[in-house]
Amino acid sequence: xxxxxxxxxxxxxxxxxxxxxxxxxxxxxxxxxxxxxxxxxxxxxxxxxxxxxxxxxxxxxxxxxxxxxxxxxxxxxxxxxxxxxxxxxxxxxxxxxxxxxxxxxxxxxxxxxxxxxxxxxxxxxxxxxxxxxxxxxxxxxxxxxxxxxxxxxxxxxxxxxxxxxxxxxxxxxxxxxxxxxxxxxxxxxxxxxxxxxxxxxxxxxxxxxxxxxxxxxxxxxxxxxxxxxxxxxxxxxxxxxxxxxxxxxxxxxxxxxxxxxxxxxxxxxxxxxxxxxxxxxxxxxxxxxxxxxxxxxxxxxxxxxxxxxxxxxxxxxxxxxxxxxxxxxxxxxxxxxxxxxxxxxxxxxxxxxxxxxxxxxxxxxxxxxxxxxxxxxxxxxxxxxxxxxxxxxxxxxxxxxxxxxxxxxxxxxxxxxxxxxxxxxxxxxxxxxxxxxxxxxxxxxxxxxxxxxxxxxxxxxxxxxxxxxxxxxxxxxx
Amino acid sequence: xxxxxxxxxxxxxxxxxxxxxxxxxxxxxxxxxxxxxxxxxxxxxxxxxxxxxxxxxxxxxxxxxxxxxxxxxxxxxxxxxxxxxxxxxxxxxxxxxxxxxxxxxxxxxxxxxxxxxxxxxxxxxxxxxxxxxxxxxxxxxxxxxxxxxxxxxxxxxxxxxxxxxxxxxxxxxxxxxxxxxxxxxxxxxxxxxxxxxxxxxxxxxxxxxxxx
Ligand code: SF4
Numbered sequence: 001x002x003x004x005x006x007x008x009x010x011x012x013x014x015x016x017x018x019x020x021x022x023x024x025x026x027x028x029x030x031x032x033x034x035x036x037x038x039x040x041x042x043x044x045x046x047x048x049x050x051x052x053x054x055x056x057x058x059x060x061x062x063x064x065x066x067x068x069x070x071x072x073x074x075x076x077x078x079x080x081x082x083x084x085x086x087x088x089x090x091x092x093x094x095x096x097x098x099x100x101x102x103x104x105x106x107x108x109x110x111x112x113x114x115x116x117x118x119x120x121x122x123x124x125x126x127x128x129x130x131x132x133x134x135x136x137x138x139x140x141x142x143x144x145x146x147x148x149x150x151x152x153x154x155x156x157x158x159x160x161x162x163x164x165x166x167x168x169x170x171x172x173x174x175x176x177x178x179x180x181x182x183x184x185x186x187x188x189x190x191x192x193x194x195x196x197x198x199x200x201x202x203x204x205x206x207x208x209x210x211x212x213x214x215x216x217x218x219x220x221x222x223x224x225x226x227x228x229x230x231x232x233x234x235x236x237x238x239x240x241x242x243x244x245x246x247x248x249x250x251x252x253x254x255x256x257x258x259x260x261x262x263x264x265x266x267x268x269x270x271x272x273x274x275x276x277x278x279x280x281x282x283x284x285x286x287x288x289x290x291x292x293x294x295x296x297x298x299x300x301x302x303x304x305x306x307x308x309x310x311x312x313x314x315x316x317x318x319x320x321x322x323x324x325x326x327x328x329x330x331x332x333x334x335x336x337x338x339x340x341x342x343x344x345x346x347x348x349x350x351x352x353x354x355x356x357x358x359x360x361x362x363x364x365x366x367x368x369x370x371x372x373x374x375x376x377x378x379x380x381x382x383x384x385x386x387x388x389x390x391x392x393x394x395x396x397x398x399x400x401x402x403x404x405x406x407x408x409x410x411x412x413x414x415x416x417x418x419x420x421x422x423x424x425x426x427x428x429x430x431x432x433x434x435x436x437x438x439x440x441x442x443x444x445x446x447x448x449x450x451x452x453x454x455x456x457x458x459x460x461x462x463x464x465x466x467x468x469x470x471x472x473x474x475x476x477x478x
Numbered sequence: 479x480x481x482x483x484x485x486x487x488x489x490x491x492x493x494x495x496x497x498x499x500x501x502x503x504x505x506x507x508x509x510x511x512x513x514x515x516x517x518x519x520x521x522x523x524x525x526x527x528x529x530x531x532x533x534x535x536x537x538x539x540x541x542x543x544x545x546x547x548x549x550x551x552x553x554x555x556x557x558x559x560x561x562x563x564x565x566x567x568x569x570x571x572x573x574x575x576x577x578x579x580x581x582x583x584x585x586x587x588x589x590x591x592x593x594x595x596x597x598x599x600x601x602x603x604x605x606x607x608x609x610x611x612x613x614x615x616x617x618x619x620x621x622x623x624x625x626x627x628x629x630x631x632x633x634x635x636x637x638x639x640x641x642x643x644x645x646x647x648x649x650x651x652x653x654x655x656x657x658x659x660x661x662x663x664x665x666x667x668x669x670x671x672x673x674x675x676x677x678x679x680x681x682x683x684x685x686x687x688x689x690x
Contacts, residue, residue: 058504059502065502137676223651230676231678263657274530275607276659288583289613289654
C-alpha cells in the first residue's frame with residue numbers, strides 16, 4: 001500500500017519537522033529558485049501577460065457560474081463521440097467506478113499519467129486493494145511511487161529529491177516492479193532519465209488500460225486536453241485499448257477557442273517554457289486511432305462545497321501550474337509535504353479547507369500556513385486572491401462552526417513565525433501585502449482576526465518591496 | 479435514489495444561486511499574433527518558427543520544393559522508416575532506405591523497433607515552436623509518431639502561423655491532435671532539462687518554402 005496523507009500532522013508540527021531537514025530545504029530551495037528564474041524570463045517575453053490573466057480569470061468565472069450547463073454539454077458531446085460519462089460525488093465513488101471499470105477488463109497492471117485528482121482520491125491504493133497494480137509513468141511521479149514517498153509539488157512532485165536520492169531509489173526499487181535499473185547506474189540526470197525510459201517502455205508496450213486526468217475539458221466540443229513533457233502521457237493516451245480519464249468538475253473551459261488563453265499561460269507559468277513539449281487533445285473515441293474505449297469520470301469530491309463559498313470559490317479557477325508554491329517563502333522553507341495534502345503551498349492552504357471543511361486540526365491549520373505576503377497573488381495566472389481567501393478562512397476557523405479554533409491558529413502562526421523568522425522577510429512580506437490593498441492593517445487586524453496580530457508583533461512597513469527583497473536575497477537564502 | 483449526476487448538478491445550482499445568470503463578459507485584449515512580428519512579414523514568422531524549435535532541441539532544415547527530395551534523403555536514416563498513407567511518394571525518390579507502411583496497423587512492438595517516422599503535419603506555430611498533427615493524410619495515427627526514436631516532419635511554409643490564437647481556427651477538435659514543441663524532455667531531476675524520456679528523442683523539421 002502506498003503512503004497517503006491520511007492522519008498527517010497539522011501544519012505546525014509538520015513544518016517544524018520539515019524545516020529541520022537540511023537536505024530537503026536545500027533541494028526545495030534549489031528547485032524553486034531555478035523555476036522562478038525561468039518563469040520570470042518567459043513571462044517578461046509576453047507584453048500581453050496581464051491581458052491573458054484577465055481573460056483566464058473571466059473564463060473560469062464564467063465556467064463556475066454556469067457549471068451545471070457546461071457539464072451537461074460535456075456529457076452530451078463526449079457521449080455523442082463514443083465515450084462513456086460517469087459522475088462521482090466523492091473519492092469513494094470515483095474509486096469504485098474506476099476499480100469496476102478496470103476489473104471488467106480483467107487487467108492486473110495498468111499505467112497512469114500523472115494526475116493530481118487520482119492522488120487526491122487515493123486511487124492507487126483503492127486499485128491495489130482489489131489486486132490491480134497502477135504504475136505511475138511520469139518520471140517525478142514514478143520517483144515518488146518507487147520511493148514509497150509522498151508528492152511535494154503539483155508540477156514536479158519529486159522536487160524535494162536530489163539526483164543521488166533518485167539514483168538510490170531506482171537501483172533499489174525498479175527491479176521489484178519490472179525491468180531493473182541498468183548496471184552501474186550513476187546519478188547523472190541523462191542516465192537516470194534513460195533508466196526510466198527503459199523501465200517504462202516495457203510497461204507501455206504491454207498495458208491495455210490507462211488512467212489519466214485532464215488539464216482542460218472543452219464544454220463546446222467535449223475535447224479533453226493533457227499537457228506533458230516526457231511523452232509518457234502520449235504513451236498512455238495512445239497505446240492503451242481502454243482509457244479512463246478522471247476530471248474534476250472545475251476543469252472545464254467553455255469553448256475550443258478558449259484553449260488559446262490557457263495554452264499560452266500554463267507552461268510559461270509552470271515550468272518557464274513557451275509550450276510543454278507535448279499536448280494531446282482528443283474527443284471521445286477516434287476509430288482506428290488510440291483507445292477504442294473511453295470513460296470520462298467527472299468528480300466532485302468537495303468541489304461543490306468550495307463553490308458554495310462566496311470568497312473561496314475562486315480557488316476553483318486554479319489550473320495547477322504550481323507558480324504559487326514556487327514563489328512562496330513558507331513553502332520554500334517547509335517543502336510541500338508539510339501541508340499534508342497533494343495540493344501544497346498557497347493553493348493547498350486555501351483549497352484543502354475549502355474542499356474538506358475546516359473542521360479538523362489539519363485543515364484548520366492551513367489558512368495560517370502563510371505570511372500573507374501576497375506574492376502568490378501576483379504570479380497566479382487565473383488571478384486567485386489568496387490573501388482574501390486566507391483571511392476569510394481564518395475568520396471561518398476562528399468564528400465559525402469549526403470544532404477547531406484558536407489552538408490550531410496559535411500553533412500554526414508560531415510555526416509560520418518560526419519559518420519566517422527573518423525580519424527582512426517578514427517586513428518585505430507585510431510591505432507587499434500593504435501595497436496590494438487594505439488587507440493587512442498597520443498595527444492590528446480588526447475583529448475576529450485580532451488573534452493573528454496578537455500572536456506577533458507587527459513590524460513597521462518596510463521600504464523595500466517583497467519582490468525586491470526576494471530577488472536581492474535569492475528568496476531569503478542570503 | 480438520486481443519481482450522482484443529479485446530486486452534483488443540484489449541489490452546483492445551490493452553490494451558485496447567488497451568481498447572476500448572464501454569461502460572464504470575457505475580455506480579449508491579448509495579442510492575436512506573436513509579439514514583435516509584423517503580420518505580413520512571412521519571413522519573420524518562419525525564422526521565428528525555426529528559432530523556437532531549435533531552442534528546444536529540434537533540428538530544422540529549410541528547403542525549396544525543388545530540393546526537398548535531397549533534403550529528405552539527407553535527414554532520414556538509411557534504415558526502416560514508417561511512412562503513413564498520404565505522404566507524397568515523390569518526396570522520397572532520392573532516399574534509399576525502406577519505407578514501411580502502417581497499413582494494416584503495425585503492432586506496437588514493430589513500431590518500437592523502427593528507426594524513424596516520417597510525417598507531414600496540420601499546422602505550425604512560430605511563437606511557441608509547435609507542430610500540430612491531426613492524423614490527416616501523411617500524418618498517420620498517433621502511435622506511429624510516438625514509438626520510433628526519431629521523428630522527421632515536413633512542414634509547408636503556408637502551414638505556419640505566428641501564434642496560438644491564429645492556429646485554433648485551423649484545427650478540428652474532433653480529430654486527435656498532438657501538439658509537439660521540441661522533442662520530449664524532462665526537468666524532474668533537479669530542474670535540469672534532459673531531452674528524450676519516453677517520446678521520440680530527436681525531432682527533425684523540414685520547412686519547405688512553397689514554390690508558387
Ligand atoms: S493557484 Fe494559481 S498559481 Fe497556484 S497552482 Fe493554481 S493556477 Fe497556479
